Amino acid sequence: MTTETADPPSHRENSSSDGEPLIGIDNLATPDWALAGQRVLSAGWWQAVRSLPVAVAVVVRLAWRTAPWLTALAAGVHVVSGGVTAFGLLATANVFAALLSEGPTPARVLDSFPALMVVVASYAARAGLDSAVAAVEGTLRPRVAMAADNEVTTALVGVRLLAFEDADFRELARKGERFGVRSIESSVSSIADLLASLVALAAAVVTAAVLDPWLAPTLLLAAVADGWAAAKVAKLRYRHFLRVVTRDLRKAVIEEAATSRTLALERHALTLQQPLLGEYRRIAASLVRDEVRLAHRSTLVRLVGRAAAGVGTGAAYLVLGFLLYTGQLPLALAGTAALAMRTSATALSNTMNAINFLYEDSFYIDIYLRLLGEARRRRQSRSAITAPASPRRIRLEGVSFTYPGQDKPVLENVTITLHRGEIVALVGENGSGKSTLAKILTGLYPPTEGTVFWDDTDLATADPASIHSRIAVIAQDPARWPMTAYRNITVGRLDRRDPAHRAWHAAVSQSGADEVLAALPDGADTLLSRHFNTAQDLSGGQWQRLGIARGLYRDAPVLVADEPTAALDAKAEARVFQALGNAATHGEDRITVMITHRLANVRTADRILVLDQGRLVEHGTHEQLLAGTGPYRELYRIQAGAYQAGNAGA
Numbered sequence: 001m002t003t004e005t006a007d008p009p010s011h012r013e014n015s016s017s018d019g020e021p022l023i024g025i026d027n028l029a030t031p032d033w034a035l036a037g038q039r040v041l042s043a044g045w046w047q048a049v050r051s052l053p054v055a056v057a058v059v060v061r062l063a064w065r066t067a068p069w070l071t072a073l074a075a076g077v078h079v080v081s082g083g084v085t086a087f088g089l090l091a092t093a094n095v096f097a098a099l100l101s102e103g104p105t106p107a108r109v110l111d112s113f114p115a116l117m118v119v120v121a122s123y124a125a126r127a128g129l130d131s132a133v134a135a136v137e138g139t140l141r142p143r144v145a146m147a148a149d150n151e152v153t154t155a156l157v158g159v160r161l162l163a164f165e166d167a168d169f170r171e172l173a174r175k176g177e178r179f180g181v182r183s184i185e186s187s188v189s190s191i192a193d194l195l196a197s198l199v200a201l202a203a204a205v206v207t208a209a210v211l212d213p214w215l216a217p218t219l220l221l222a223a224v225a226d227g228w229a230a231a232k233v234a235k236l237r238y239r240h241f242l243r244v245v246t247r248d249l250r251k252a253v254i255e256e257a258a259t260s261r262t263l264a265l266e267r268h269a270l271t272l273q274q275p276l277l278g279e280y281r282r283i284a285a286s287l288v289r290d291e292v293r294l295a296h297r298s299t300l301v302r303l304v305g306r307a308a309a310g311v312g313t314g315a316a317y318l319v320l321g322f323l324l325y326t327g328q329l330p331l332a333l334a335g336t337a338a339l340a341m342r343t344s345a346t347a348l349s350n351t352m353n354a355i356n357f358l359y360e361d362s363f364y365i366d367i368y369l370r371l372l373g374e375a376r377r378r379r380q381s382r383s384a385i386t387a388p389a390s391p392r393r394i395r396l397e398g399v400s401f402t403y404p405g406q407d408k409p410v411l412e413n414v415t416i417t418l419h420r421g422e423i424v425a426l427v428g429e430n431g432s433g434k435s436t437l438a439k440i441l442t443g444l445y446p447p448t449e450g451t452v453f454w455d456d457t458d459l460a461t462a463d464p465a466s467i468h469s470r471i472a473v474i475a476q477d478p479a480r481w482p483m484t485a486y487r488n489i490t491v492g493r494l495d496r497r498d499p500a501h502r503a504w505h506a507a508v509s510q511s512g513a514d515e516v517l518a519a520l521p522d523g524a525d526t527l528l529s530r531h532f533n534t535a536q537d538l539s540g541g542q543w544q545r546l547g548i549a550r551g552l553y554r555d556a557p558v559l560v561a562d563e564p565t566a567a568l569d570a571k572a573e574a575r576v577f578q579a580l581g582n583a584a585t586h587g588e589d590r591i592t593v594m595i596t597h598r599l600a601n602v603r604t605a606d607r608i609l610v611l612d613q614g615r616l617v618e619h620g621t622h623e624q625l626l627a628g629t630g631p632y633r634e635l636y637r638i639q640a641g642a643y644q645a646g647n648a649g650a
């Protein structure tokens with residue numbers, strides 16, 4: 001069917017493909033969560049800084065929940081370590097004070113001896129504490145990372161199916177998992193360093209302030225300049241990260257297309273390697289250009305920060321010189337003052353470093369929190385109402401459905417009733433909404449409008465897990481579980497008791513999976529996976545047979561078979577349709593929904609529903625529809641005609 005909208009974009013009519021983005025367009029929309037991050041950055045200093053305590057709280061909460069004693073120990077060890085550092089350096093100052101005091105040199109050296117002992121002891125303690133810090137941190141860090149990973153994986157496992165149809169959410173999940181967990185892990189060290197350097201800083205600043213109240217504030221000047229520069233760079237880097245989110249995704253998509261196994265065959269057959277590589281390089285080059293620009297701007301900001309910090313340090317030493325010159329500070333205390341200044345400068349710089357690492361990580365922890373929030377919002381609901389164990393009737397009333405992020409509904413105002421014991425076939429052109437309708441009547445997707453009833457239970461009020469436990473879905477492209485062939489089938493219902501393997505044998509013979517198993521080197525015990533070299537992979541049709549066996553083994557009261565035989569040979573196909581028919585006619589306890597384009601298989605269905613562009617346009621038995629003038633008759637005649645022509649030509 002050719003429509004106006006199916007024409008190629010007119011602006012490209014005469015253009016060559018050179019320089020055109022391979023994906024087709026260059027301006028993909030920035031995801032909402034990245035826009036929200038940009039808004040926070042633009043909202044001003046306070047908004048951006050607020051993320052810092054939140055991030056610290058997240059890390060401390062995770063650490064405390066995973067290992068409370070270890071967390072307390074880590075805090076204690078770092079506080080003591082910071083204290084010992086400050087104490088050691090100040091003891092060094094006492095050595096100078098003793099050496100620079102008045103009196104004969106041997107006596108001064110002897111006087112400095114106790115302070116010297118303290119210095120030696122503090123260095124020894126520091127060495128011991130360093131080892132303790134490394135041991136405690138090395139034990140705590142992986143645990144916190146694991147806890148963060150566990151939290152986010154648990155949240156993602158719990159979201160409802162429809163969330164995975166939202167590309168923005170999928171990208172948030174990818175970034176939140178990757179960057180969020182990594183940032184939480186590195187923040188453990190930053191928080192610990194911050195604690196230690198704050199203790200050392202407090203000791204040094206107090207000492208400097210005791211010597212003269214002017215010394216401490218001048219020292220802070222240098223730190224503020226350094227801090228400003230680092231915070232600015234962190235913001236620049238995060239802004240860059242958000243700005244390139246979609247380009248980064250495009251690069252990942254092209255990278256996947258250029259290297260994945262799934263596309264390997266067509267990549268080679270269409271000789272697409274070079275165009276893909278070209279596109280990959282084009283996006284990568286634009287990312288590198290942005291990265292270089294970011295590096296230059298960061299260097300400039302750091303240079304300004306360093307210069308200001310140098311001025312601050314210079315001012316502090318000027319104050320010291322002034323105090324000595326005017327005699328407000330005795331010369332004997334000059335060494336102490338200089339060391340206190342040096343100590344506090346080091347502690348300040350460590351504090352600033354820790355804060356800045358934390359500050360940068362806090363942005364990614366914010367993404368992690370957004371992901372947890374979104375996952376919570378999209379969590380599969382729970383309800384005390386359970387779906388009927390074996391519904392007698394499924395009724396859809398005025399059901400419409402629009403995919404997330406789309407404007408146009410793909411189903412519109414569908415009203416139908418399916419009965420137990422019936423085989424109902426869904427028929428229609430590609431994209432007419434058959435698979436979507438099947439997902440809605442099985443409660444996998446909630447309708448955007450309208451209601452789905454199983455008997456008298458509105459599925460919107462029922463517990464989703466209870467609904468899903470009553471359905472079996474045989475997909476056109478069934479999941480290829482990285483498990484043995486046996487498990488690939490019994491995973492359909494892990495809790496099924498089948499001591500004599502009767503159900504297993506029935507499922508494998510009805511689906512034709514028995515022939516697949518017989519050809520495997522270790523039969524049902526053969527590991528099927530593309531991930532391990534020692535494992536075995538199957539052809540599309542063989543996988544489909546296992547998928548059918550899995551669906552039959554599940555033995556659910558509502559069965560949806562979505563193009564179950566598209567990849568099967570004619571003999572296997574006939575066997576499957578006979579099995580589906582038998583299950584429904586003998587059991588009388590199942591609602592079977594069958595989606596297929598092969599209308600020859602549809603004839604035996606009790607009812608046929610015909611969809612066209614999301615609307616139910618016809619329904620009835622094969623004979624009724626064939627007697628009418630609707631699209632079914634036309635579709636059937638085209639297919640039957642093709643066979644007849646084939647027979648005539650043979």
Ligand SMILES: Nc1ncnc2c1ncn2[C@@H]1O[C@H](COP(=O)(O)OP(=O)(O)OP(=O)(O)O)[C@@H](O)[C@H]1O
Pocket residue numbers: 165403404406410428429430431432433434435436437
């Ligand atoms: N994840 C999705 N996001 C957005 N639109 C989708 C998504 N999946 C399907 N669609 C759209 O919904 C419409 C119905 O798709 P559906 O898969 O239900 O059709 P179908 O009748 O089963 O098609 P087919 O015969 O080709 O399997 C199509 O127009 C398709 O473009």
